[in-house]
Amino acid sequence: METRHLEAFSAVMSSGSITGAARLLARSQPAVTRLIQELEAEIGHPLFQRHGPRVTPTEHGFGLRGDVERALAGLRQVGERARQIASRELPALEVAATSALALGLLPPALAQLEQGQGPSPLQLRTSVPEQVLQAVLGGEVDLGLCSLPLEHRGLQVHWIGQLPCVAVLPADDELARLAVVPLQALGQRRLITMGNPYRLRHRLEHALGPTQQPALIETNASASALALVQAGLGVAVLEPLTPHGLQSAAVAVRPLDTEVPFFFGVITLPTRPVAPAQQQRTEALVQALLEQARRLPGFQEHPPSAHAHLLDADHGLPARASASIPISF
DSSP states (O other): OOHHHHHHHHHHHHHSBHHHHHHHHTOOHHHHHHHHHHHHHHHTSOOEEEETTEEEEOHHHHHHHHHHHHHHHHHHHHHHHHHHHHHTOOOOEEEEEOHHHHHHTHHHHHHHHHHHHOOOOEEEEEOOHHHHHHHHHTTOOSEEEEESOOOOTTOEEEEEEEEEOEEEEETTOGGGGSSSBOHHHHTTSOEEEESOTTTHHHHHHHHHOTTOOOOEEEESOHHHHHHHHHTTSOEEEEOTHHHHHSOOTTEEEEEBSSOOEEEEEEEEOTTSOOOHHHHHHHHHHHHHHHHHHTTSTTOEEEOGGGHHHHHHHHTTOOOOTTOOOOOOO
16 A cells, blocks of 8 residues: 555546546546556455446545545645754744634734734644544644643643633623523523533533523534524534634623633644754743733633542532642632
8 A cells, every 4th residue: 555545536536537536646547547446456345336427435534534634634644844953944843733722822822922022833723632643642743722621641731711701691682782692591692602511502501500401502602603693593601712713893802790711822842853843832822812812801810730630629529638728710
């Protein structure tokens, strides 16, 4: 199995046809067909079902796609790193972040960093929290921005932030006329919420109480929730970072009468081998993120040692005796 076989497979999966893959690869259609046939012969199973000029991946094709994409991405990264070494360029700073933090906190922090250090290469991947954690734990990125919980062995949590969630409403909603929106009023509406039950959604459901059973639209990205509100499909309770980063005249953002805290942190993997210059850039970004977070209304800063306390209080559990850090909600 050679790289050209994997590239042909990836191109066919992306384009949906041999003809389209040939255009993407600047190869002839017979050449791409031959590469796919050779790959199928080596694997021992068909990867595509032919329907005239178009193809449909088989179960084996779908199963192979993730591994192929990761392998090709790794090869591209090796090639780019080799080029940087040859030209003595600094490697790109690699960051993984949830959509909210990528929208509302990372851009001004990067702008602050570049004011002092000048432009530098950056690779940003936006993912759900579990994938951000995995990227950091796997040593794939230099730094991660993620919501709590972050209690994983090997991670270094640099600092923890807390922000009060806000109500996000269509601009013409009657509740938008209020200076402060009652949380219980939102419980009577169609609520757009996060699908993950262990992070922000848990805190929202706890605040609403067992008697509130709103109709739901679930999503895994706060930016999608904001777009759904903008389309008039419901209301949402979101961390303030997303509406801050994606300001829109079509939505109204109001404080809530009940605090629903949003906890997030900045994480790295101390065992990831990096050059001293890259380590300095990472540390500078950690500090820039904190400085930008401190400018956000209602921001509270917690030390990493407060992690267990914050989660215990969040779940209504008694404070752990091993720590003595006060918590303010």
